[in-house]
Amino acid sequence: MARAISDIPVADRHFEDFTPGAVAEFGPIDIDETAVITFACQFDPQPIHTDPVAAAAGPFGGLIASGWHTVSLTMRVLVDHYLARGASLASPGIDELRWSQPVRPGDVLRVRATVVEARRSQSKPDRGLVRTKVEALNQNGQVVMSMVAMNLFRCRNPG
Protein backbone atom coordinates (compact mmCIF):
# COMPACT_ATOMS: atom_id res chain seq x y z
CA MET A 1 0.00 0.00 0.00
CA ALA A 2 1.24 3.47 -0.87
CA ARG A 3 2.50 5.58 2.00
CA ALA A 4 0.11 8.42 2.86
CA ILE A 5 1.19 11.89 1.76
CA SER A 6 0.89 13.10 5.33
CA ASP A 7 3.55 10.60 6.45
CA ILE A 8 6.16 12.88 4.90
CA PRO A 9 6.46 16.33 6.48
CA VAL A 10 5.93 19.14 3.96
CA ALA A 11 9.51 20.30 4.57
CA ASP A 12 10.82 16.94 3.29
CA ARG A 13 8.17 16.24 0.68
CA HIS A 14 9.31 15.62 -2.91
CA PHE A 15 7.89 14.47 -6.22
CA GLU A 16 8.26 10.80 -5.24
CA ASP A 17 5.83 11.26 -2.33
CA PHE A 18 2.83 12.03 -4.56
CA THR A 19 1.43 8.61 -5.45
CA PRO A 20 -1.50 8.45 -7.86
CA GLY A 21 -4.64 7.50 -5.95
CA ALA A 22 -3.45 8.91 -2.64
CA VAL A 23 -6.08 11.04 -0.88
CA ALA A 24 -5.59 13.58 1.90
CA GLU A 25 -8.02 15.87 3.69
CA PHE A 26 -7.32 19.22 5.34
CA GLY A 27 -9.22 21.93 7.13
CA PRO A 28 -11.42 23.26 8.55
CA ILE A 29 -11.82 26.58 6.76
CA ASP A 30 -14.31 28.85 8.53
CA ILE A 31 -16.08 31.22 6.14
CA ASP A 32 -16.30 34.56 7.89
CA GLU A 33 -18.67 37.28 6.67
CA THR A 34 -16.24 40.14 7.24
CA ALA A 35 -13.52 38.28 5.35
CA VAL A 36 -15.93 37.53 2.48
CA ILE A 37 -16.80 41.21 2.16
CA THR A 38 -13.20 42.42 2.57
CA PHE A 39 -11.90 40.10 -0.17
CA ALA A 40 -14.74 40.97 -2.52
CA CYS A 41 -14.43 44.73 -2.01
CA GLN A 42 -10.84 44.43 -3.18
CA PHE A 43 -11.08 41.86 -5.97
CA ASP A 44 -14.69 41.02 -6.88
CA PRO A 45 -16.97 43.92 -5.91
CA GLN A 46 -20.32 42.51 -6.96
CA PRO A 47 -23.29 43.06 -4.58
CA ILE A 48 -23.82 39.30 -4.03
CA HIS A 49 -20.32 39.30 -2.45
CA THR A 50 -20.20 42.73 -0.78
CA ASP A 51 -23.70 43.86 0.23
CA PRO A 52 -25.71 41.61 2.59
CA VAL A 53 -28.95 43.56 2.01
CA ALA A 54 -28.75 43.54 -1.79
CA ALA A 55 -27.59 39.90 -1.72
CA ALA A 56 -30.62 38.87 0.38
CA ALA A 57 -32.87 40.02 -2.49
CA GLY A 58 -30.63 38.39 -5.11
CA PRO A 59 -30.52 34.98 -6.79
CA PHE A 60 -28.80 33.26 -3.83
CA GLY A 61 -30.97 34.75 -1.08
CA GLY A 62 -27.95 36.04 0.80
CA LEU A 63 -24.29 36.87 0.69
CA ILE A 64 -21.99 34.35 -1.00
CA ALA A 65 -18.20 34.28 -1.16
CA SER A 66 -16.41 35.25 -4.34
CA GLY A 67 -15.30 32.08 -6.08
CA TRP A 68 -11.77 33.52 -6.09
CA HIS A 69 -11.93 33.88 -2.32
CA THR A 70 -12.89 30.22 -1.95
CA VAL A 71 -10.02 29.22 -4.23
CA SER A 72 -7.55 31.45 -2.36
CA LEU A 73 -8.58 30.03 1.02
CA THR A 74 -8.16 26.54 -0.42
CA MET A 75 -4.71 27.47 -1.72
CA ARG A 76 -3.68 28.53 1.77
CA VAL A 77 -4.57 25.09 3.09
CA LEU A 78 -2.67 23.39 0.26
CA VAL A 79 0.44 25.49 0.92
CA ASP A 80 0.31 24.73 4.64
CA HIS A 81 -0.37 21.00 4.39
CA TYR A 82 -0.09 19.53 0.90
CA LEU A 83 2.50 21.09 -1.40
CA ALA A 84 6.16 20.15 -0.99
CA ARG A 85 7.77 23.08 0.79
CA GLY A 86 11.36 23.28 -0.41
CA ALA A 87 10.83 21.12 -3.47
CA SER A 88 7.88 23.03 -4.89
CA LEU A 89 8.54 24.75 -8.20
CA ALA A 90 6.05 26.82 -10.14
CA SER A 91 2.55 25.74 -11.07
CA PRO A 92 1.88 25.83 -14.81
CA GLY A 93 -1.85 26.16 -14.21
CA ILE A 94 -5.25 24.76 -13.35
CA ASP A 95 -7.88 22.88 -15.34
CA GLU A 96 -11.61 22.48 -14.84
CA LEU A 97 -12.12 24.96 -12.02
CA ARG A 98 -15.78 24.71 -11.03
CA TRP A 99 -17.92 26.51 -8.47
CA SER A 100 -20.75 24.05 -8.01
CA GLN A 101 -22.48 25.33 -4.87
CA PRO A 102 -22.64 28.73 -3.17
CA VAL A 103 -20.31 29.29 -0.21
CA ARG A 104 -21.94 31.30 2.56
CA PRO A 105 -20.72 33.02 5.74
CA GLY A 106 -20.85 30.46 8.54
CA ASP A 107 -19.99 27.56 6.25
CA VAL A 108 -17.14 25.32 7.32
CA LEU A 109 -15.17 23.83 4.46
CA ARG A 110 -12.67 21.05 4.22
CA VAL A 111 -10.31 20.34 1.37
CA ARG A 112 -9.78 16.96 -0.24
CA ALA A 113 -6.73 16.41 -2.44
CA THR A 114 -6.48 13.32 -4.65
CA VAL A 115 -3.31 12.65 -6.63
CA VAL A 116 -4.47 11.98 -10.20
CA GLU A 117 -1.16 11.68 -12.03
CA ALA A 118 2.56 11.94 -11.26
CA ARG A 119 4.87 12.10 -14.25
CA ARG A 120 8.62 12.60 -14.17
CA SER A 121 9.90 15.11 -16.70
CA GLN A 122 11.69 13.55 -19.67
CA SER A 123 13.66 16.68 -20.48
CA LYS A 124 14.44 17.69 -16.85
CA PRO A 125 14.61 14.43 -14.83
CA ASP A 126 15.26 16.31 -11.57
CA ARG A 127 11.57 17.25 -11.41
CA GLY A 128 8.11 15.90 -12.08
CA LEU A 129 4.59 17.12 -12.73
CA VAL A 130 1.81 16.16 -10.31
CA ARG A 131 -1.85 16.57 -11.17
CA THR A 132 -4.15 16.82 -8.16
CA LYS A 133 -7.94 16.85 -8.06
CA VAL A 134 -8.72 19.41 -5.39
CA GLU A 135 -12.21 19.60 -3.90
CA ALA A 136 -13.63 21.91 -1.26
CA LEU A 137 -16.61 20.44 0.61
CA ASN A 138 -18.98 22.18 2.97
CA GLN A 139 -20.36 20.98 6.32
CA ASN A 140 -23.14 19.11 4.47
CA GLY A 141 -20.67 17.13 2.38
CA GLN A 142 -21.46 19.07 -0.80
CA VAL A 143 -18.59 19.81 -3.17
CA VAL A 144 -18.63 23.61 -3.46
CA MET A 145 -15.48 23.99 -5.58
CA SER A 146 -13.25 21.65 -7.54
CA MET A 147 -10.24 21.94 -9.81
CA VAL A 148 -7.38 19.94 -11.25
CA ALA A 149 -4.12 21.57 -10.18
CA MET A 150 -0.75 21.05 -11.84
CA ASN A 151 2.37 21.35 -9.70
CA LEU A 152 6.04 20.86 -10.46
CA PHE A 153 8.10 19.31 -7.66
CA ARG A 154 11.79 18.51 -7.40
CA CYS A 155 12.66 14.83 -7.11
CA ARG A 156 14.36 13.45 -4.02
CA ASN A 157 16.54 11.28 -6.26
CA PRO A 158 17.30 13.37 -9.32
CA GLY A 159 17.98 11.57 -12.60
Add this chain to the structure above:
Amino acid sequence: MARAISDIPVADRHFEDFTPGAVAEFGPIDIDETAVITFACQFDPQPIHTDPVAAAAGPFGGLIASGWHTVSLTMRVLVDHYLARGASLASPGIDELRWSQPVRPGDVLRVRATVVEARRSQSKPDRGLVRTKVEALNQNGQVVMSMVAMNLFRCRNPG
Protein backbone atom coordinates in the same frame (compact mmCIF):
# COMPACT_ATOMS: atom_id res chain seq x y z
CA MET B 1 -19.71 44.97 -37.91
CA ALA B 2 -20.49 43.96 -34.33
CA ARG B 3 -20.87 46.77 -31.83
CA ALA B 4 -17.94 46.92 -29.40
CA ILE B 5 -18.64 45.66 -25.90
CA SER B 6 -17.54 49.01 -24.48
CA ASP B 7 -20.34 50.79 -26.41
CA ILE B 8 -22.80 49.42 -23.85
CA PRO B 9 -22.25 50.68 -20.28
CA VAL B 10 -21.75 47.83 -17.81
CA ALA B 11 -24.95 48.86 -16.01
CA ASP B 12 -26.98 48.15 -19.19
CA ARG B 13 -24.93 45.26 -20.52
CA HIS B 14 -26.77 41.98 -21.20
CA PHE B 15 -26.13 38.60 -22.82
CA GLU B 16 -26.89 40.01 -26.29
CA ASP B 17 -23.96 42.43 -26.04
CA PHE B 18 -21.31 39.69 -25.97
CA THR B 19 -20.65 38.95 -29.64
CA PRO B 20 -18.22 36.12 -30.46
CA GLY B 21 -14.99 37.61 -31.80
CA ALA B 22 -15.36 40.90 -29.95
CA VAL B 23 -12.15 41.98 -28.18
CA ALA B 24 -11.76 44.52 -25.39
CA GLU B 25 -8.72 45.66 -23.41
CA PHE B 26 -8.60 47.05 -19.90
CA GLY B 27 -6.00 48.23 -17.44
CA PRO B 28 -3.43 49.15 -16.39
CA ILE B 29 -2.83 46.99 -13.32
CA ASP B 30 0.26 48.10 -11.40
CA ILE B 31 1.95 45.23 -9.57
CA ASP B 32 2.99 46.57 -6.19
CA GLU B 33 5.52 44.72 -4.02
CA THR B 34 3.70 45.37 -0.75
CA ALA B 35 0.43 44.14 -2.26
CA VAL B 36 2.15 41.01 -3.62
CA ILE B 37 3.54 40.18 -0.17
CA THR B 38 0.29 41.03 1.66
CA PHE B 39 -1.82 38.79 -0.59
CA ALA B 40 0.68 35.95 -0.41
CA CYS B 41 1.06 36.10 3.38
CA GLN B 42 -2.68 35.55 3.63
CA PHE B 43 -3.33 33.03 0.86
CA ASP B 44 -0.11 31.67 -0.68
CA PRO B 45 2.73 31.96 1.84
CA GLN B 46 5.59 30.55 -0.20
CA PRO B 47 8.97 32.35 0.00
CA ILE B 48 8.99 33.18 -3.73
CA HIS B 49 5.87 35.30 -3.03
CA THR B 50 6.57 36.60 0.50
CA ASP B 51 10.33 36.93 1.08
CA PRO B 52 12.34 39.16 -1.31
CA VAL B 53 15.69 37.89 0.01
CA ALA B 54 14.85 34.19 -0.27
CA ALA B 55 13.15 34.81 -3.63
CA ALA B 56 16.29 36.50 -5.00
CA ALA B 57 18.17 33.22 -4.48
CA GLY B 58 15.29 31.15 -5.89
CA PRO B 59 14.35 29.88 -9.35
CA PHE B 60 12.91 33.22 -10.52
CA GLY B 61 15.74 35.44 -9.22
CA GLY B 62 13.33 37.63 -7.30
CA LEU B 63 9.88 38.00 -5.84
CA ILE B 64 6.96 36.97 -8.05
CA ALA B 65 3.23 37.41 -7.48
CA SER B 66 1.08 34.47 -6.45
CA GLY B 67 -0.78 33.27 -9.50
CA TRP B 68 -3.99 33.66 -7.48
CA HIS B 69 -3.13 37.29 -6.85
CA THR B 70 -2.71 37.89 -10.59
CA VAL B 71 -6.06 36.21 -11.25
CA SER B 72 -7.78 38.20 -8.50
CA LEU B 73 -6.42 41.51 -9.81
CA THR B 74 -7.62 40.51 -13.28
CA MET B 75 -11.06 39.69 -11.86
CA ARG B 76 -11.30 43.17 -10.39
CA VAL B 77 -10.74 44.69 -13.82
CA LEU B 78 -13.34 42.39 -15.37
CA VAL B 79 -15.92 43.31 -12.73
CA ASP B 80 -15.27 47.02 -13.23
CA HIS B 81 -15.24 47.05 -17.03
CA TYR B 82 -16.35 43.82 -18.69
CA LEU B 83 -19.03 41.83 -16.88
CA ALA B 84 -22.65 42.92 -17.14
CA ARG B 85 -23.45 44.62 -13.84
CA GLY B 86 -27.13 43.99 -13.13
CA ALA B 87 -27.48 41.11 -15.59
CA SER B 88 -24.56 39.04 -14.32
CA LEU B 89 -25.49 35.73 -12.77
CA ALA B 90 -23.09 33.20 -11.29
CA SER B 91 -20.00 31.84 -13.02
CA PRO B 92 -19.98 28.05 -13.33
CA GLY B 93 -16.20 28.01 -13.61
CA ILE B 94 -12.97 28.46 -15.49
CA ASP B 95 -11.05 26.29 -17.94
CA GLU B 96 -7.39 26.22 -18.94
CA LEU B 97 -6.03 28.66 -16.39
CA ARG B 98 -2.33 29.09 -17.20
CA TRP B 99 0.47 31.08 -15.60
CA SER B 100 2.91 31.34 -18.47
CA GLN B 101 5.34 34.02 -17.29
CA PRO B 102 6.33 35.31 -13.85
CA VAL B 103 4.65 38.52 -12.67
CA ARG B 104 7.06 40.78 -10.75
CA PRO B 105 6.68 43.93 -8.63
CA GLY B 106 6.88 46.93 -10.95
CA ASP B 107 5.19 45.11 -13.83
CA VAL B 108 2.25 46.84 -15.45
CA LEU B 109 -0.39 44.49 -16.78
CA ARG B 110 -3.30 44.95 -19.10
CA VAL B 111 -6.20 42.56 -19.59
CA ARG B 112 -7.51 41.42 -22.96
CA ALA B 113 -10.96 39.79 -23.12
CA THR B 114 -12.07 37.98 -26.29
CA VAL B 115 -15.60 36.60 -26.54
CA VAL B 116 -15.18 32.99 -27.66
CA GLU B 117 -18.77 31.75 -27.53
CA ALA B 118 -22.22 33.07 -26.59
CA ARG B 119 -24.96 30.48 -26.27
CA ARG B 120 -28.51 31.11 -25.13
CA SER B 121 -29.80 28.58 -22.62
CA GLN B 122 -32.29 26.08 -24.07
CA SER B 123 -33.87 25.30 -20.73
CA LYS B 124 -33.85 28.88 -19.34
CA PRO B 125 -34.19 31.22 -22.34
CA ASP B 126 -33.94 34.34 -20.15
CA ARG B 127 -30.18 33.80 -19.87
CA GLY B 128 -27.14 32.73 -21.82
CA LEU B 129 -23.64 31.41 -21.27
CA VAL B 130 -20.67 33.44 -22.51
CA ARG B 131 -17.18 31.98 -22.79
CA THR B 132 -14.39 34.55 -22.71
CA LYS B 133 -10.69 34.04 -23.33
CA VAL B 134 -9.07 36.27 -20.75
CA GLU B 135 -5.38 37.16 -21.06
CA ALA B 136 -3.19 39.31 -18.84
CA LEU B 137 -0.19 40.81 -20.64
CA ASN B 138 2.80 42.60 -19.18
CA GLN B 139 4.52 45.78 -20.35
CA ASN B 140 6.62 43.71 -22.79
CA GLY B 141 3.54 42.26 -24.46
CA GLN B 142 4.07 38.81 -22.93
CA VAL B 143 0.98 36.85 -21.89
CA VAL B 144 1.57 36.18 -18.19
CA MET B 145 -1.79 34.55 -17.44
CA SER B 146 -4.67 33.23 -19.49
CA MET B 147 -7.95 31.44 -18.86
CA VAL B 148 -11.30 30.68 -20.45
CA ALA B 149 -14.03 32.09 -18.21
CA MET B 150 -17.68 31.04 -18.25
CA ASN B 151 -20.30 33.61 -17.26
CA LEU B 152 -24.07 33.50 -17.16
CA PHE B 153 -25.84 36.73 -18.13
CA ARG B 154 -29.50 37.66 -18.26
CA CYS B 155 -30.87 38.45 -21.72
CA ARG B 156 -32.19 41.91 -22.56
CA ASN B 157 -35.06 40.27 -24.47
CA PRO B 158 -36.01 37.17 -22.50
CA GLY B 159 -37.53 34.24 -24.39
